[in-house]
Amino acid sequence: MEVFESMESRGHEQVVFSNDPITGLKAIIAIHDTTLGPALGGCRMWNYKKESDALKDVLRLSKGMTYKAAVAGLDLGGGKSVIIGDSKTMKNEYLFRSFGRFVQGLGGRYITAEDVGTSVSDMEWVRRETKYVTGISRALGGSGDPSPVTALGTFMGMKACVNKVFGSDSLKDRKIAIQGIGHVGAHLVELLHKAGAKLYISDIDEEKLKPVAKKYRCKVVNNDKIYELDVDIFAPCAMGGIINDETIPKLKCAIIAGAANNQLEKEKKHGKDLLDLGILYAPDYVINAGGLINVYNELQGYNRERALTQAEDIYQILTEVLNSAEREGVPTPIASNRYAEERIKGIRSLKKTFIGERKLNIERRKITEANPEKR
Numbered sequence: 623m624e625v626f627e628s629m630e631s632r633g634h635e636q637v638v639f640s641n642d643p644i645t646g647l648k649a650i651i652a653i654h655d656t657t658l659g660p661a662l663g664g665c666r667m668w669n670y671k672k673e674s675d676a677l678k679d680v681l682r683l684s685k686g687m688t689y690k691a692a693v694a695g696l697d698l699g700g701g702k703s704v705i706i707g708d709s710k711t712m713k714n715e716y717l718f719r720s721f722g723r724f725v726q727g728l729g730g731r732y733i734t735a736e737d738v739g740t741s742v743s744d745m746e747w748v749r750r751e752t753k754y755v756t757g758i759s760r761a762l763g764g765s766g767d768p769s770p771v772t773a774l775g776t777f778m779g780m781k782a783c784v785n786k787v788f789g790s791d792s793l794k795d796r797k798i799a800i801q802g803i804g805h806v807g808a809h810l811v812e813l814l815h816k817a818g819a820k821l822y823i824s825d826i827d828e829e830k831l832k833p834v835a836k837k838y839r840c841k842v843v844n845n846d847k848i849y850e851l852d853v854d855i856f857a858p859c860a861m862g863g864i865i866n867d868e869t870i871p872k873l874k875c876a877i878i879a880g881a882a883n884n885q886l887e888k889e890k891k892h893g894k895d896l897l898d899l900g901i902l903y904a905p906d907y908v909i910n911a912g913g914l915i916n917v918y919n920e921l922q923g924y925n926r927e928r929a930l931t932q933a934e935d936i937y938q939i940l941t942e943v944l945n946s947a948e949r950e951g952v953p954t955p956i957a958s959n960r961y962a963e964e965r966i967k968g969i970r971s972l973k974k975t976f977i978g979e980r981k982l983n984i985e986r987r988k989i990t991e992a993n994p995e996k997r
C-alpha cells in the first residue's frame with residue numbers, strides 16, 4: 623500500500639506512525655482535514671492482521687469524522703487513531719500514557735476519545751499525559767457516556783424523517799423496529815416509548831431484551847426477522863454493514879433511521895437501491911452525531927443542556943439534507959456528503975480571504991512606512 627498515494631486520494635493532511643518499544647505501543651494517528659478545527663476522533667484498539675489493514679482503517683475512519691463534524695456544524699476537523707494490539711490482553715497504563723504522549727506531541731492538531739476496544743478508563747490514563755482527550759468521566763470534568771445524547775439526536779432525526787414521509791413529526795402509534803438494545807438502543811427505546819410509538823426490538827443478547835421489553839412494552843423479535851417487519855421505521859442500532867444485497871430485498875419499512883455506524887455495506891450502491899425502492903434512509907453519520915456533539919461540548923467546558931440542545935438540532939440538519947437529496951434526485955448519503963464538502967469549501971475560502979486580506983494590509987503598511995509622504 624503506497625502511503626502518500628492513499629493519503630492523497632482521500633485528501634489526508636497528516637499521518638503519524640508512533641512506535642514505543644518500551645511499552646509495545648504501535649499506533650497510527652490520521653489527521654484528515656483541519657479546515658474547520660482540530661481533528662477529533664476516537665482511538666480504536668484492534669488486533670489487525672496486517673499493518674496495511676490498520677492504515678486502511680484509520681484513513682477511512684478519519685475521513686468519516688471530517689464529514690460527520692462538518693454536517694453537525696461543529697468547529698472540528700476529522701481524525702482517528704488506531705492502536706495495533708489485542709484489547710483484551712495488551713491494555714495497561716504504560717501503553718495508554720505512551721499513546722497520550724504522542725497525542726500531546728501533535729500540540730492539539732488531533733484530539734482523541736474512546737472507540738471500539740478502548741474505554742473511559744483508558745482515556746483517563748491518556749489524560750495524564752495530554753489535555754487533548756475527550757470522553758472522560760463526568761467525575762473528572764468530562765462528558766461521560768455519550769449514548770443518551772446519541773439517542774436523543776437519533777430520536778430527533780427519526781421525527782425529521784417521519785415528517786418528510788408522512789407530513790407530521792409525531793411518533794405516536796408509529797411502528798418502529800430497533801435492532802440492538804445496547805447503550806444507545808436502550809435510551810432510544812425509552813424516548814420512543816414516551817412518544818407513544820409501538821416498538822419491536824431484537825438483540826443477539828437475549829438477557830438485554832427481557833427487562834427493556836417488560837418496562838417499555840416492546841415486542842421481542844427474532845434477530846433474523848427484524849428486517850421483514852412491516853413497520854414505519856427500521857432503526858439499526860447494533861452493527862455496521864447490515865443494509866446489504868441480502869437484507870435489502872427483505873425490507874418492508876418506509877424509513878431506515880438508526881444510530882449504528884456505516885449501516886450501508888456499499889454506500890453508493892445500497893444508497894441508490896434504497897432510493898429506487900422508495901425507502902428513506904437517514905445517513906448514519908448525520909443522525910448519530912449526538913455522541914460527537916457531546917464530546918465537542920467537553921472541549922468548551924461541559925454543559926449538559928447545551929449538548930442536548932445541539933443534539934436536537936439534528937432534526938433541522940437532517941431535514942435540510944433530505945430536502946436537498948429530493949431536490950437533486952440523489953441518494954441521501956450523496957446529499958449529506960455534498961452538504962459536508964460545501965461547508966468545508968466555504969470555510970476554507972473564507973479563511974483564504976482573511977489570510978489574503980491580512981497579507982495585503984501588511985504589504986500596504988510596508989509601502990506607507992517606506993514612503994511616509996504617501997500617508
Ligand code: NAD
Nearest residue numbers: 768769772802803804805806825826827860881882883913
Ligand atoms: P453497544 O455495544 O452498547 O450495543 C450494541 C448492541 O447490539 C448490544 O446489545 C449487542 O448485543 C447488540 N448486537 C450486536 N450484534 C448484533 C446483531 N448482529 N444483531 C442484533 N444485535 C446485535 O453499542 P452502542 O454504544 O449502543 O452503539 C450502537 C451503535 O451505534 C454502534 O454501531 C456504534 O458504533 C454506534 N454509535 C454509538 C454512539 C454512542 O454514543 N454510543 C455514537 C455514534 C454511533
